[in-house]
Amino acid sequence: ALLWAIYLPAIKLIPQVSGELTAALAVAVGMFLFLRARRLARTRDWLAAGVIVGLAILARSALLVMAVALAGGLALEWLKSRRARAVSPALTLRPFLIFCVAVALTLLPWFVRNYLVFGRPVIGSTLVGYNLYRHNYMLGLDERLRFVGADEGEQVIRALLARHPELRGTENEAEIDAVYRA
Numbered sequence: 675a676l677l678w679a680i681y682l683p684a685i686k687l688i689p690q691v692s693g694e695l696t697a698a699l700a701v702a703v704g705m706f707l708f709l710r711a712r713r714l715a716r717t718r719d720w721l722a723a724g725v726i727v728g729l730a731i732l733a734r735s736a737l738l739v740m741a742v743a744l745a746g747g748l749a750l751e752w753l754k755s756r757r758a759r760a761v762s763p764a765l766t767l768r769p770f771l772i773f774c775v776a777v778a779l780t781l782l783p784w785f786v787r788n789y790l791v792f793g794r795p796v797i798g799s800t801l802v803g804y805n806l807y808r809h810n811y812m813l814g815l816d817e818r819l820r821f822v823g824a825d826e827g828e829q830v831i832r833a834l835l836a837r838h839p840e841l842r843g844t845e846n847e848a849e850i851d852a853v854y855r856a
Contacts (some may be wrong), residue, residue, distance in 0.1 A: 676809065683755060689761075690835050693733035694730075694733075694734065696729075696733040696734075697730050697733035697734035697737055700726055700727070700729045700730030700733055700737075701727075701737065701740065701743075703726050704723055704726040704727040704729075704730050704740075706722035707719055707722045707726055708723040708727070708773075709768065710723075711723050711773075712769075717772060718774040720769050720773050720776065721772060721776045722775045722776075722793050723773060723807070724772065724774070724775070724776020724779075724780065725777075725779075725780050726778045727740065727741050727744065727773075727776075727777055727780075728741070728776065728777045728779075728780025728781050729779075729780060730788050731777070731780075731781060732780070732781065732784055735797075735798045735799045736798070738797070740796070741777050742760050742788040744773065745770060745773060745777075748766075748769055748770035748773060749770055751766050751770075752766040752767050756794040768823070772778070788848075790844055791846065792847070792848040792849075793794045793848075794848065796848050800847035800850075801851070802851065802855070803850075803852065803853070803854030804851065805854035806854065806855065807830075807831070807854040807855075808822055808827040808830060808831065809821075809822050811830050811834075816826050824846055834853070834854070835853070838853060841853070
Protein backbone atom coordinates (compact mmCIF):
# COMPACT_ATOMS: atom_id res chain seq x y z
CA ALA A 675 0.00 0.00 0.00
CA LEU A 676 2.87 2.37 0.81
CA LEU A 677 4.52 1.72 -2.55
CA TRP A 678 1.21 2.30 -4.34
CA ALA A 679 0.74 5.57 -2.44
CA ILE A 680 4.11 6.96 -3.57
CA TYR A 681 4.26 5.48 -7.09
CA LEU A 682 4.17 8.60 -9.31
CA PRO A 683 2.55 7.09 -12.44
CA ALA A 684 -0.35 5.84 -10.29
CA ILE A 685 -0.69 9.18 -8.51
CA LYS A 686 -0.91 10.92 -11.91
CA LEU A 687 -3.54 8.40 -13.00
CA ILE A 688 -5.82 8.88 -9.97
CA PRO A 689 -7.65 11.99 -11.32
CA GLN A 690 -8.42 10.10 -14.54
CA VAL A 691 -9.97 7.01 -13.01
CA SER A 692 -12.37 8.92 -10.74
CA GLY A 693 -14.13 6.40 -8.53
CA GLU A 694 -12.37 3.16 -9.40
CA LEU A 695 -9.80 3.26 -6.61
CA THR A 696 -12.36 4.33 -4.02
CA ALA A 697 -14.75 1.66 -5.26
CA ALA A 698 -12.05 -1.01 -5.13
CA LEU A 699 -11.25 -0.13 -1.53
CA ALA A 700 -14.94 -0.08 -0.59
CA VAL A 701 -15.51 -3.46 -2.28
CA ALA A 702 -12.63 -5.03 -0.37
CA VAL A 703 -13.74 -3.58 2.97
CA GLY A 704 -17.40 -4.29 2.23
CA MET A 705 -16.73 -7.93 1.41
CA PHE A 706 -14.57 -8.29 4.52
CA LEU A 707 -17.38 -6.86 6.66
CA PHE A 708 -20.01 -8.98 4.87
CA LEU A 709 -18.05 -12.17 5.54
CA ARG A 710 -17.41 -11.07 9.12
CA ALA A 711 -21.12 -10.40 9.58
CA ARG A 712 -21.94 -13.89 8.30
CA ARG A 713 -19.45 -15.41 10.74
CA LEU A 714 -20.30 -13.33 13.84
CA ALA A 715 -23.97 -12.52 13.09
CA ARG A 716 -23.78 -9.12 14.78
CA THR A 717 -26.12 -6.30 13.79
CA ARG A 718 -23.33 -3.72 13.68
CA ASP A 719 -21.37 -5.84 11.21
CA TRP A 720 -24.40 -6.16 8.91
CA LEU A 721 -24.97 -2.40 9.14
CA ALA A 722 -21.32 -1.64 8.42
CA ALA A 723 -21.26 -4.05 5.48
CA GLY A 724 -24.38 -2.44 4.02
CA VAL A 725 -23.06 1.10 4.44
CA ILE A 726 -19.67 0.29 2.89
CA VAL A 727 -21.26 -1.57 -0.03
CA GLY A 728 -23.52 1.47 -0.48
CA LEU A 729 -20.44 3.72 -0.56
CA ALA A 730 -18.88 1.42 -3.17
CA ILE A 731 -22.00 1.87 -5.30
CA LEU A 732 -21.79 5.64 -4.90
CA ALA A 733 -18.19 5.50 -6.15
CA ARG A 734 -19.05 3.19 -9.07
CA SER A 735 -22.72 2.64 -9.87
CA ALA A 736 -21.96 -0.67 -11.63
CA LEU A 737 -21.37 -2.15 -8.18
CA LEU A 738 -25.12 -2.09 -7.62
CA VAL A 739 -24.94 -5.59 -9.09
CA MET A 740 -22.73 -6.64 -6.18
CA ALA A 741 -25.29 -5.49 -3.62
CA VAL A 742 -28.06 -7.31 -5.48
CA ALA A 743 -25.96 -10.49 -5.60
CA LEU A 744 -25.12 -10.35 -1.89
CA ALA A 745 -28.73 -9.62 -0.94
CA GLY A 746 -29.87 -12.39 -3.30
CA GLY A 747 -27.58 -14.85 -1.54
CA LEU A 748 -29.03 -13.84 1.82
CA ALA A 749 -32.54 -14.22 0.42
CA LEU A 750 -31.73 -17.71 -0.87
CA GLU A 751 -30.31 -18.60 2.54
CA TRP A 752 -33.55 -17.40 4.14
CA LEU A 753 -35.62 -19.52 1.72
CA LYS A 754 -33.43 -22.53 2.42
CA SER A 755 -33.83 -22.09 6.19
CA ARG A 756 -37.61 -21.87 5.79
CA ARG A 757 -37.67 -25.20 3.99
CA ALA A 758 -35.24 -26.94 6.34
CA ARG A 759 -36.82 -25.52 9.50
CA ALA A 760 -33.47 -26.14 11.20
CA VAL A 761 -33.07 -22.46 12.07
CA SER A 762 -35.74 -19.91 12.73
CA PRO A 763 -36.53 -18.11 9.44
CA ALA A 764 -36.59 -14.83 11.39
CA LEU A 765 -32.91 -15.31 12.27
CA THR A 766 -31.94 -15.63 8.62
CA LEU A 767 -34.31 -12.88 7.43
CA ARG A 768 -32.84 -10.37 9.88
CA PRO A 769 -29.38 -10.11 8.18
CA PHE A 770 -31.06 -9.69 4.79
CA LEU A 771 -33.24 -6.85 6.05
CA ILE A 772 -30.45 -5.08 7.95
CA PHE A 773 -28.05 -5.29 4.99
CA CYS A 774 -30.66 -4.12 2.46
CA VAL A 775 -31.85 -1.24 4.63
CA ALA A 776 -28.26 -0.09 5.26
CA VAL A 777 -27.47 -0.13 1.53
CA ALA A 778 -30.75 1.62 0.70
CA LEU A 779 -30.27 4.35 3.32
CA THR A 780 -26.73 4.97 2.08
CA LEU A 781 -28.00 5.34 -1.50
CA LEU A 782 -31.09 7.37 -0.61
CA PRO A 783 -29.41 10.81 -0.94
CA TRP A 784 -28.15 9.82 -4.41
CA PHE A 785 -31.62 8.73 -5.54
CA VAL A 786 -33.21 11.89 -4.13
CA ARG A 787 -30.57 14.06 -5.81
CA ASN A 788 -31.10 12.33 -9.16
CA TYR A 789 -34.86 12.71 -8.87
CA LEU A 790 -34.59 16.41 -8.01
CA VAL A 791 -32.03 17.16 -10.74
CA PHE A 792 -33.35 14.96 -13.55
CA GLY A 793 -37.05 14.80 -12.67
CA ARG A 794 -36.94 11.01 -12.56
CA PRO A 795 -34.91 8.34 -10.78
CA VAL A 796 -31.68 7.46 -12.58
CA ILE A 797 -30.31 4.04 -11.71
CA GLY A 798 -26.69 3.73 -12.71
CA SER A 799 -24.70 6.33 -14.58
CA THR A 800 -25.73 8.93 -17.12
CA LEU A 801 -22.49 8.10 -18.97
CA VAL A 802 -23.69 4.68 -20.14
CA GLY A 803 -25.25 6.03 -23.33
CA TYR A 804 -22.16 8.13 -24.09
CA ASN A 805 -19.84 5.16 -23.67
CA LEU A 806 -22.11 2.86 -25.70
CA TYR A 807 -22.27 5.33 -28.57
CA ARG A 808 -18.64 6.42 -28.53
CA HIS A 809 -17.22 2.90 -28.49
CA ASN A 810 -19.74 1.27 -30.82
CA TYR A 811 -20.58 3.86 -33.47
CA MET A 812 -18.08 2.22 -35.86
CA LEU A 813 -20.04 -1.05 -36.03
CA GLY A 814 -21.70 0.21 -39.21
CA LEU A 815 -18.32 1.01 -40.75
CA ASP A 816 -15.79 -1.26 -42.46
CA GLU A 817 -13.18 -0.66 -39.75
CA ARG A 818 -14.50 -2.39 -36.62
CA LEU A 819 -13.19 -3.58 -33.28
CA ARG A 820 -10.82 -0.81 -32.36
CA PHE A 821 -10.46 1.63 -29.51
CA VAL A 822 -12.02 5.04 -30.07
CA GLY A 823 -9.70 7.68 -28.63
CA ALA A 824 -10.72 10.98 -27.05
CA ASP A 825 -10.22 13.10 -30.20
CA GLU A 826 -12.18 10.75 -32.47
CA GLY A 827 -14.82 10.30 -29.77
CA GLU A 828 -15.31 14.05 -29.49
CA GLN A 829 -15.74 14.40 -33.27
CA VAL A 830 -18.26 11.56 -33.39
CA ILE A 831 -20.27 12.95 -30.47
CA ARG A 832 -20.33 16.45 -32.01
CA ALA A 833 -21.56 14.96 -35.30
CA LEU A 834 -24.31 13.02 -33.49
CA LEU A 835 -25.51 16.09 -31.60
CA ALA A 836 -25.45 18.16 -34.82
CA ARG A 837 -27.91 15.66 -36.34
CA HIS A 838 -30.43 16.54 -33.60
CA PRO A 839 -31.69 20.07 -34.23
CA GLU A 840 -34.36 19.61 -31.55
CA LEU A 841 -31.69 19.84 -28.84
CA ARG A 842 -31.78 23.20 -27.08
CA GLY A 843 -28.35 23.04 -25.44
CA THR A 844 -29.93 23.12 -21.99
CA GLU A 845 -30.55 19.37 -21.68
CA ASN A 846 -29.49 17.66 -18.50
CA GLU A 847 -27.31 14.55 -18.35
CA ALA A 848 -30.24 12.14 -18.36
CA GLU A 849 -31.79 13.74 -21.46
CA ILE A 850 -28.50 13.63 -23.36
CA ASP A 851 -27.97 10.05 -22.21
CA ALA A 852 -31.29 9.16 -23.88
CA VAL A 853 -30.03 10.69 -27.16
CA TYR A 854 -26.84 8.63 -27.02
CA ARG A 855 -28.76 5.44 -26.22
CA ALA A 856 -31.24 6.00 -29.06
